[in-house]
């Protein structure tokens with residue numbers, strides 16, 4: 084692109100002004116990238132949720148428990164492929180409240196990876212888990228966070244579930260699972276229900292909720308209704324819903340993250356548009372004679388328009404792409420708050436949207452000055468000299 | 470592109486009227502001019518008499534209100550903006566009183582600008598730029614930025630930029646107007662050499678009799694028309 088020097092020269096003219104504008108655009112896109120990562124962190128579960136899974140919980144509240152005996156009854160309902168119970172354990176490592184992560188006893192380890200194919204565990208590690216009552220499997224992110232390895236013995240305390248003998252719960256790491264794709268939460272800690280139920284001081288026979296794999300996602304509503312009907316009018320009535328709806332409901336308790344982020348970003352981009360637009364307008368105004376000279380040499384109106392637009396796009400691209408890059412690097416280093424937002428990365432589709440925004444911003448900020456430059460009359464532009 | 474009789478520029482019955490609000494300024498009135506190929510013509514006249522206006526019409530930077538402007542047999546007054554731009558890039562080299570170099574580009578890049586509109590490769594462009602800078606005697610200043618050059622040097626870069634495309638016509642609007650006598654003389658010698666040795670057709674607007682003395686012919690603009698005699 085032989086006109087590049089000319090475009091580039093336009094930006095070099097006022098280095099301080101260009102640098103300040105670049106910095107604002109950089110910050111805006113850094114913010115954009117990080118907010119997208121945060122939004123993704125809040126909603127990751129929803130998009131990854133299995134369409135073929137239901138969550139069965141207590142009708143009144145998620146924090147109320149259900150009998151473990153339901154598992155066998157749910158399994159018999161037509162359309163159900165497999166059932167697993169979970170309980171919110173709230174385990175804390177080394178008695179340090181910050182060392183908190185999702186930890187759950189699961190009732191049927193053999194079925195775990197069948198119901199949750201997004202988690203990958205080597206065959207021999209699964210066998211070890213089935214053989215070891217105190218065995219636990221740990222997600223890759225969590226294992227890396229604390230430097231745990233297979234064979235480590237991990238003591239956890241739970242404020243909800245104290246142990247009969249009063250001491251800490253002890254678990255043997257028998258496996259470390261990975262996510263089948265990017266964005267899969269691998270910060271979980273899963274251990275065996277039999278070990279848990281036998282050891283706990285109270286609440287024997289109770290579990291938190293069930294994860295149910297169904298045979299046909301198209302019949303999710305019918306199967307959910309059948310499960311709830313099965314336990315209607317019992318002391319423990321259930322509420323069954325697709326996993327995606329469940330996670331979404333959970334995220335919505337925190338607020339409609341998406342709307343808030345869009346509001347913030349709109350304000351940011353509006354400001355940036357003014358900053359970049361002003362820079363371009365000034366740049367063109369200062370160069371009236373120069374643009375006149377270029378036209379006098381034979382640069383066509385369209386070419387002058389293109390050069391100003393390219394300059395504007397180069398300005399936003401330099402600031403915007405480095406901002407997106409910085410956001411990507413920061414996100415790639417992992418979650419700054421792993422116990423709150425275990426999944427933290429910048430999905431490629433948001434990078435794509437960001438690149439689109441960079442371009443749109445450049446075009447919108449540059450269009451008015453570019454049109455002015457295009458319409459500039461040579462004789463008038465050159466007379467400004469006199 | 471020379472017309473049969475060797476006339477390069479033919480201006481016939483040209484009127485130029487500027488409108489400023491309700492006010493009309495009738496700058497050129499039925500003006501006629503013929504410039505043969507290879508001539509070095511000086512245009513003189515009082516300030517505001519319309520010298521720059523006439524030069525702009527000949528260079529295709531503006532259009533007459535009435536009349537014919539024909540260069541090398543082409544009616545440039547009838548061309549569209551786009552056609553005019555392309556025509557200028559091929560046929561006109563412009564030299565300005567205040568040089569009008571781009572301050573952010575070095576001498577080499579400034580001279581290269583008109584060549585960006587051609588299909589030449591980077592290497593070919595570089596060769597042309599080197600030649601043009603050599604003609605104006607500034608090969609050793611190629612990497613210098615305008616602000617590090619003297620006025621006379623800047624104007625010579627301006628001339629190099631004007632001739633780098635080997636245009637049919639060189640139009641200079643007070644090329645020595647902002648220079649001291651010595652630098653001015655250098656620029657005038659250069660223009661004279663371009664005319665004599667390279668056969669360039671040059672039209673130069675000037676206030677300076679010293680400058681017009683270097684030209685092959687001098688015309689005076691008065692009351693919208695050209696005369697051979699200076700205005701009393």
Ligand SMILES: Nc1ncnc2c1ncn2[C@@H]1O[C@H](COP(=O)(O)OP(=O)(O)OP(=O)(O)O)[C@@H](O)[C@H]1O
Nearest residue numbers: 462463487489496515516517518519520521522523
């Ligand atoms: N674009 C324009 N709009 C309105 N008036 C103009 C325009 N261009 C020139 N004029 C007027 O036309 C007249 C001639 O202007 P021009 O610049 O051609 O004079 P000049 O002979 O070159 O003068 P100088 O020696 O000062 O450069 C002046 O009165 C000027 O104000």
Ligand SMILES: [Mg+2]
Nearest residue numbers: 520521522642
């Ligand atoms: Mg003038």
